[in-house]
Amino acid sequence: MVSVSKNERSKYLTDVVIIRLSLIFLLVFYHSFAIYSGNWSSPFFFPLDIPVYYWLSVCSHGFRLEAMTFISGLLLGYTVKRYPERMSFNGCVIKKIKRILLPCILFSAIYFFIFSEANMTWYESVYEIMIGCGHLWYLPMVFWCFVLIFIIETYTTTSVKVLLSITFLLSLLPLQGFLPLRLGYTINFFIYFYIGYLIMKHDVTEKIKISAFYCVLGILIYFLIGILLKEWIMELNPSSLMMHGIQILLMRASHLTGALAMILAFYGISNFAYVSGYIAKHPRFIKLSGYCYGVYIYQQFILLLLYFHTNMPIILGPVALPWVACIITICLSLLMCHLTLKTRLGKFLIG
Structure with missing residues (x-):
């Protein structure tokens, strides 16, 4: 087992904390403005045409999920580098079923029964829940990323350059709706996961670190x-x-x-010295980053309820609505995470 100094671990945690907190804010921000870009339907009885809000939605969506996938790969690379024995079927498949798929199925079932209006057969409903309803599609997608890494590391001898080239080319193909169980999404997103994994596993952070504003x-x-x-x-x-x-x-x-x-x-x-130093001196940010998984799960439930099951859109109007909804959603998501993590089941699901 490779020992890790306190300073090294602290520095790495600040990397992840900064990116996680930024991405989870962008997630809520994007979903708050999704009604203006056509990605969500409008809660109003008239079309929404606010160009600034359209571009805020588009720009906040252009890299967010990709960066979240990159962080997942980064964390796996960090773990495998220090604990090589975790590159195993138990570590990459069984534990990820418990960590990713079980919470997905539970919250997906809740999402389905609250928001689904589709007339499906029972087996279609079960399949929809299994692959993640709404925003929860991301969880089975990233689960397959862990499975692919395990297969690559265990059963292939192909060079990293060739594998990177293959994953890069496959990511260009529009496969999202053509393969079952979110595997099409996995093929499109795996490039980000794999790059993050390689960066940390092979310790090339210093070679790619950007220091110039x-x-x-x-x-x-x-x-x-x-x-x-x-x-x-x-x-x-x-x-x-x-x-x-x-x-x-x-x-x-x-x-x-x-x-x-x-x-x-x-x-x-x-990796800016000032930014990472500030985070290291304020451990509350590290605690907040531990809420990111829960915020990801809760935020869309809250926003959909606010937009389509309350009078908030009528009361606030289309200009003020996304800003107020974003603030309320962040606060309620953090509160729900805090309360959930106080229970044993909650720690198992989002801890």
């Missing part, structure tokens, strides 16, 4: 240009099937490179 600023500008490019490509009307395929590949390539750029920027910012 202007470098981070340049990456941010690149990301915004990528968002604009993707939106422009989406508006094109291809005249043939081949051109439509090229359009999809260009959109996915723009999204992939933009997301990777923002992940790199976030990872660089989290």
Whole structure:
């Protein structure tokens, strides 16, 4: 077993804490504004047309889930580097079934019975719950990422460069709706998980660390240009099937490179001495980061109830609604996490 110094562990935790807290805020922020970008239906009886809110939604969504997947891979790489024996069927499959799939099924069943309006047979309903209703689709997707890493590390001898190239190319294919059990989503997201895993496992953090402010600023500008490019490509009307395929590949390539750029920027910012030092001196942020899993699960329940099962949209109107809903959702999600973690079952589910 490799020993880890207190300073090394503390520094690593600040990396993860900063990114986790940033991403969980962006998650709630994005969902609060999703009604303005067409990703959620409108709670009003009239169409919503607030361009600023549309772009806030689009920009906050362009890399968030990808960065969350990157962090999951980063954590696995950190664990395997220090405890190689955890690269096992028990560590990567059995424990992840308990950690990821069981909470997914429980909360997915609750989500289904509260929000589902589809007329399904019993077996269709069971399948929908198993693969994650609503935002919970992400959990089985990331579970398969752990399974894929276990298979790669245990049964393949292919070089890392070849595997990275394969996962990069596969991520460009629109497979999300074509494979069962969220495997299509896994193929599209695995590149981020694998990169995070390799960075930590092979200890290349120092080689990619960004220390220059202007470098981070340049990456941010690149990301915004990528968002604009993707939106422009989406508006094109291809005249043939081949051109439509090229359009999809260009959109996915723009999204992939933009997301990777923002992940790199976030990872660089989290390693700024001032930022990591501030987090290290304020342990309450580390505690808050432990609530991120629970906030992820609870936030969409709260927002959907606020938007579609209360009079809040009518009372506040379309301009103030997302800001107030975002604040309320963050506060209620944190409170529910705090209360849930006080119970034994709650610690098992989101601890």
